[in-house]
Amino acid sequence: MILGRLNHVGVATPSIDASIAFYRDVMGATAIGEPFDLPTQGVRVCFVDTPNTQIELIEPLGDTSPIRAFLAKSPAGGQHHVCYEVPDIHEAKAWFEAKGARVLGEPRIGAHGTPIFFVHPRDMGGVLTEIMETPKEAH
Ligand SMILES: CC[C@@H](C(=O)O)C(=O)SCCNC(=O)CCNC(=O)[C@H](O)C(C)(C)COP(=O)(O)OP(=O)(O)OC[C@H]1O[C@@H](n2cnc3c(N)ncnc32)[C@H](O)[C@@H]1OP(=O)(O)O
Numbered sequence: 755m756i757l758g759r760l761n762h763v764g765v766a767t768p769s770i771d772a773s774i775a776f777y778r779d780v781m782g783a784t785a786i787g788e789p790f791d792l793p794t795q796g797v798r799v800c801f802v803d804t805p806n807t808q809i810e811l812i813e814p815l816g817d818t819s820p821i822r823a824f825l826a827k828s829p830a831g832g833q834h835h836v837c838y839e840v841p842d843i844h845e846a847k848a849w850f851e852a853k854g855a856r857v858l859g860e861p862r863i864g865a866h867g868t869p870i871f872f873v874h875p876r877d878m879g880g881v882l883t884e885i886m887e888t889p890k891e892a893h
């Protein structure tokens with residue numbers, strides 16, 4: 755497997771609206787998308803574009819949201835995961851499994867409309883790592 759570009763940095767927040775105001779007013783971000791719900795992932799999402807990557811703001815959606823435990827430990831929010839692109843999601847899953855890293859579930863469609871999976875932070879130097887298949891139009 756060849757590791758691709760950094761697609762986004764996930765930032766968990768208790769309030770996406772407050773985080774949008776922060777990125778606009780303090781960070782000077784000018785390209786901020788519209789927030790949208792992603793019930794299949796248990797999060798509400800908003801992308802902040804920077805020249806070379808994106809910040810993915812994520813707010814819990816529903817009682818079983820996977821970011822509730824993280825926010826319980828860090829109520830103000832914080833950096834939650836990093837996401838790298840790969841050309842083939844199934845090849846990447848087999849690669850990490852062969853390395854003994856715990857892949858969390860089967861590939862599923864993420865916020866960019868392509869398949870993603872997560873690798874457990876304990877097997878990734880303490881960093882929750884999202885692997886995402888590169889969108890076709892980006893090839
Ligand atoms: C918007 C959609 C999508 C996209 O397309 O981009 C997304 O990004 S969705 C983002 C949210 N979804 C997920 O995070 C799914 C994958 N995550 C999980 O399965 C779980 O969150 C987890 C990583 C398995 C952790 O589960 P949890 O129930 O929270 O377990 P613990 O609290 O017990 O944590 C176990 C262990 O892991 C450490 N940890 C937890 N979260 C993180 C983190 N974000 N970064 C680094 N380390 C993390 C936690 O501290 C525990 O460590 P120890 O204390 O050493 O036991």
Ligand SMILES: [Co+2]
Nearest residue numbers: 764810837884
């Ligand atoms: Co993400």
